[in-house]
Amino acid sequence: GFYNLELKSRHKNTKTITIAGSLTTILNDAKNSVFYLLIARDITHQIQFQDELALKYQKIQEAYVKFGLIRRQMDYIFEILDLLDSSYGKKSIADYIVSSLIMLTKTDACVLRLYNKEKNTLDLISSFGILDADGKASIKYQNSLTQKAYEQKSSLKIVDILNEPRYQ
Numbered sequence: 001g002f003y004n005l006e007l008k009s010r011h012k013n014t015k016t017i018t019i020a021g022s023l024t025t026i027l028n029d030a031k032n033s034v035f036y037l038l039i040a041r042d043i044t045h046q047i048q049f050q051d052e053l054a055l056k057y058q059k060i061q062e063a064y065v066k067f068g069l070i071r072r073q074m075d076y077i078f079e080i081l082d083l084l085d086s087s088y089g090k091k092s093i094a095d096y097i098v099s100s101l102i103m104l105t106k107t108d109a110c111v112l113r114l115y116n117k118e119k120n121t122l123d124l125i126s127s128f129g130i131l132d133a134d135g136k137a138s139i140k141y142q143n144s145l146t147q148k149a150y151e152q153k154s155s156l157k158i159v160d161i162l163n164e165p166r167y168q
Contacts, residue, residue: 007040017044076100094126102128115141122146139168 003023011017021040027033080100083093098110109129113122121138141147145166149156161167 006043017042018047019043073104076104090125095128098126098128113139113146136168144168 005019005021005023007019007021009017009019019040020043021038024037024039026035026037080093080097083096094112098112101107101110101112107129109127111127112125114125115121116123116138119138120141122141122144124137143166145156145158145164145168148166158164158167
């Protein structure tokens with residue numbers, strides 16, 4: 001028989017090493033004795049190299065996925081800019097932005113509002129999803145969650161929106 005083995009062994013300096021071995025049976029007919037021949041080599045560094053190479057390959061794949069996502073997002077931005085130069089109305093462009101955001105962020109709903117300087121309100125332009133935003137065509141900007149997010153220059157994470165006093 002011929003067997004290929006991969007063994008874990010402990011070196012005399014107590015480090016664990018990986019050994020690739022081939023075991024062959026040798027039969028002596030005169031005495032009916034069985035002998036084995038073991039050929040082994042240390043493949044510890046080869047295994048480490050393969051693991052590092054697999055990790056680098058995985059990072060390259062992740063970078064390509066991220067690059068693809070960024071490229072799609074840029075395509076959407078350019079399409080929106082093209083829409084601004086076209087004859088489409090504000091409602092059509094707003095609907096396109098909302099549906100694009102839904103697709104990019106994989107959320108369930110989205111509302112797009114435009115700030116009205118004269119009234120200090122946020123006026124509804126477009127909405128999509130499970131939110132019932134059509135009933136609130138205009139909401140106040142002062143002391144709102146939008147104002148807080150704008151002043152912080154970051155998005156907000158709200159665990160229980162219904163118990164948030166600033167929610168409108």
